[in-house]
Amino acid sequence: xxxxxxxxxVYSKKAxxxxxxxxxxxxxxVEKGSLRFYIPKQENDVTFGFCxxxxxxxxxxxxxxxxxxxxxxxxxxxxxxxxxTYNDLQDIYKETEAGNVIGRITxxxxxxxxxxxxxxxxxxxxxxxxxxxxxxxPNLIKEIPLxxxxxxxxxxxQALSRIRKRIS
Numbered sequence: 001x002x003x004x005x006x007x008x009x010v011y012s013k014k015a016x017x018x019x020x021x022x023x024x025x026x027x028x029x030v031e032k033g034s035l036r037f038y039i040p041k042q043e044n045d046v047t048f049g050f051c052x053x054x055x056x057x058x059x060x061x062x063x064x065x066x067x068x069x070x071x072x073x074x075x076x077x078x079x080x081x082x083x084x085t086y087n088d089l090q091d092i093y094k095e096t097e098a099g100n101v102i103g104r105i106t107x108x109x110x111x112x113x114x115x116x117x118x119x120x121x122x123x124x125x126x127x128x129x130x131x132x133x134x135x136x137x138p139n140l141i142k143e144i145p146l147x148x149x150x151x152x153x154x155x156x157x158q159a160l161s162r163i164r165k166r167i168s
Contacts, residue, residue: 033079
């Protein structure tokens with residue numbers, strides 16, 4: 001039942017997957033590609049998350065509450081998603097034990113990613129956040145523009161440039 005509800009969606013690079021003000025209606029598995037979560041601003045967007053191959057992706061707060069998203073999701077590369085709608089997921093929860101397990105594991109993973117990021121801002125320097133990012137995802141530098149990485153770790157592109165120069 002679970003796999004029969006999945007729908008494949010293919011996006012080109014720089015495609016908007018979810019806009020501010022839209023309600024997130026999908027829980028998605030990233031088959032391939034990379035995405036960023038960001039708050040659009042007049043001068044500089046604020047990037048606060050990335051998602052990559054073999055990960056689950058959703059504006060999960062909007063998905064759960066059924067309220068409009070306050071941020072956007074955009075592809076950074078060509079991306080293939082396997083998507084499940086909110087209503088289909090509710091049906092799967094009602095009908096199958098496996099669906100409940102998958103839903104719980106997905107929610108736990110999304111929670112752990114969010115908690116890890118919050119803790120890094122409270123306990124680590126920008127340089128340490130940068131180094132950790134690449135220890136976990138070494139190919140990140142090839143996939144993500146430096147301005148998004150700088151925003152993600154909470155610094156300006158100029159400060160990131162200084163960090164990169166110091167550690168190289």
